[in-house]
Amino acid sequence: xxxxxxxxxxxxxxxxxxxxxxxxxxxxxxxxxxxxxxxxxxxxxxxxxxxxxxxxxxxxxxxxxxxxxxxxxxxxxxxxxxxxxxxxxxxxxxxxxxxxxxxxxxxxxxxxxxxxxxxxxxxxxxxxxxxxxxxxxxxxxxxxxxxxxxxxxxxxxxxxxxxxxxxxxxxxxxxxxxxxxxxxxxxxxxxxxxxxxxxxxxxxxxxxxx
Amino acid sequence: xxxxxxxxxxxxxxxxxxxxxxxxxxxxxxxxxxxxxxxxxxxxxxxxxxxxxxxxxxxxxxxxxxxxxxxxxxxxxxxxxxxxxxxxxxxxxxxxxxxxxxxxxxxxxxxxxxxxxxxxxxxxxxxxxxxxxxxxxxxxxxxxxxxxxxxxxxxxxxxxxxxxxxxxxxxxxxxxxxxxxxxxxxxxxxxxxxxxxxxxxxxxxxxxxxxxxxxxxxxxxxxxxxxxxxxxxxxxxxxxxxxxxxxxxxxxxxxxxxxxxxxxxxxxxxxxxxxxxxxxxxxxxxxxxxxxxxxxxxxxxxxxxxxxxxxxxxxxxxxxxxxxxxxxxxxxxxxxxxxxxxxxxxxxxxxxxxxxxxxxxxxxxxxxxxxxxxxxxxxxxxxxxxxxxxxxxxxx
Numbered sequence: 001x002x003x004x005x006x007x008x009x010x011x012x013x014x015x016x017x018x019x020x021x022x023x024x025x026x027x028x029x030x031x032x033x034x035x036x037x038x039x040x041x042x043x044x045x046x047x048x049x050x051x052x053x054x055x056x057x058x059x060x061x062x063x064x065x066x067x068x069x070x071x072x073x074x075x076x077x078x079x080x081x082x083x084x085x086x087x088x089x090x091x092x093x094x095x096x097x098x099x100x101x102x103x104x105x106x107x108x109x110x111x112x113x114x115x116x117x118x119x120x121x122x123x124x125x126x127x128x129x130x131x132x133x134x135x136x137x138x139x140x141x142x143x144x145x146x147x148x149x150x151x152x153x154x155x156x157x158x159x160x161x162x163x164x165x166x167x168x169x170x171x172x173x174x175x176x177x178x179x180x181x182x183x184x185x186x187x188x189x190x191x192x193x194x195x196x197x198x199x200x201x202x203x204x205x206x207x208x209x210x
Numbered sequence: 211x212x213x214x215x216x217x218x219x220x221x222x223x224x225x226x227x228x229x230x231x232x233x234x235x236x237x238x239x240x241x242x243x244x245x246x247x248x249x250x251x252x253x254x255x256x257x258x259x260x261x262x263x264x265x266x267x268x269x270x271x272x273x274x275x276x277x278x279x280x281x282x283x284x285x286x287x288x289x290x291x292x293x294x295x296x297x298x299x300x301x302x303x304x305x306x307x308x309x310x311x312x313x314x315x316x317x318x319x320x321x322x323x324x325x326x327x328x329x330x331x332x333x334x335x336x337x338x339x340x341x342x343x344x345x346x347x348x349x350x351x352x353x354x355x356x357x358x359x360x361x362x363x364x365x366x367x368x369x370x371x372x373x374x375x376x377x378x379x380x381x382x383x384x385x386x387x388x389x390x391x392x393x394x395x396x397x398x399x400x401x402x403x404x405x406x407x408x409x410x411x412x413x414x415x416x417x418x419x420x421x422x423x424x425x426x427x428x429x430x431x432x433x434x435x436x437x438x439x440x441x442x443x444x445x446x447x448x449x450x451x452x453x454x455x456x457x458x459x460x461x462x463x464x465x466x467x468x469x470x471x472x473x474x475x476x477x478x479x480x481x482x483x484x485x486x487x488x489x490x491x492x493x494x495x496x497x498x499x500x501x502x503x504x505x506x507x508x509x510x511x512x513x514x515x516x517x518x519x520x521x522x523x524x525x526x527x528x529x530x531x532x533x534x535x536x537x538x539x540x541x542x543x544x545x546x547x548x549x550x551x552x553x554x555x556x557x558x559x560x561x562x563x564x565x566x567x568x569x570x571x572x573x574x575x576x577x578x579x580x581x582x583x584x585x586x587x588x589x590x591x592x593x594x595x596x597x598x599x600x601x602x603x604x605x606x
Contacts, residue, residue, distance in 0.1 A: 046553070067593065
């Protein structure tokens, strides 16, 4: 079976694909430093996974590798996921594998082989997201642009969000995300967006600055 | 295929199949019928009863009652004792029993019975002081297994029996399912009141078991209906299966067998522990304290289910006590009770041998297993820990 035999756009993932990724997992190992890595572990089943990645100047994931101890579904999911995110921007990758949203939809296509092991596959997503968050935090901290950066994944500045909140009467992070994409990726900026929402002179138009 | 999962179930022996065949074809009578065909069936059942009694060292064939499986035997024994002494509400058992006993006791606990769960040490052994301390005037029953299905650890039933008899009025039920056919059994020496066994663990078919009820023990029926099994267990006898169980018991009377299997197991165990740096034995190193066919080995920092599936790919059948197997998400209760660390319990594999394993089976397993474990170790995020283990072993 060729390594390219299955892509995520396929309407269904045959059990054979999971088996193939489990028996011949791709991208095992650690990306050479400097790299960003994220870990996830399950207390209920003892599984653990670490994903490390390198991000290029255009914010695309250029290298990605994993190490895992866990069931075959976890190993297959980590293998599939690392194949999938290479070449995507951190924002695209994070949005796609965000636990609870896209990830579950993709995992459901794993078919009967993964039934009951969804949480194992989600562990791989969690590790990826942790790695991307770490990258985002570093980029944000080291940011030297004119306007402070909030959402690294989609390059949204503090000013943009403040303006939106000021005009739009937003109360929840999700509303901001819907309006400008900030927070749609790794979500490491959610607390920052919440801080902006909590500023009393911004939260309501009636309290607007003179 | 190399089958190293004989504690799960065993192949029906050709001799057993031959003995059964007439009862699946030409001898189809109901053993309760009065005609000649029926009488032949009845005679076949009684012959099997003698064969089972002989293997177990029961004094009287009437002490053996056929059931449908080991779980039925365990359920009948435990529920029957409780029904016979309704004023007693206390049961003593262990944390490492098979589900047939453990889950039934959990069920009874929810219904208001008080259960004392005896703990085991790191090697899976009981402290008999705890048993003595647990016994009370209202203890109806002590239910303790003879051999653990996962680790093969043998509990000292003669000592258990002495303590139960000396310090209480309780009856002693022993789940012997995993032991029968693997070690010689002498019920007189064990000193039990009730003893469960299952056919498919010793090369009889699935769907037949037996319960030994010591003469004098009053056990109300569990299955109520017709007068089969002298009125003790209703339901038309599964004659072919019962004949199969009898033939399997006959076959198990082979003094050479146990030592031949033990030699293979010892070699497998020794070599795995020698060749694989992150391998550790679960259970006492002293082999007399374990079944001669079982080796439960942990491969630390890798996942048992992964090893199982990789072995399966090359046609080797084993089982694992790790979390993601079958439908449960928790690691084996036996290994947890033994306080085996998580990273070790997750990588546990049970190798259980049987009469059809050969030296070649063991050689093949020893050829492929170290590579599989090394590959998975390379994939494990516990790289530092594994590097220490592999380096220290490599240097030695």
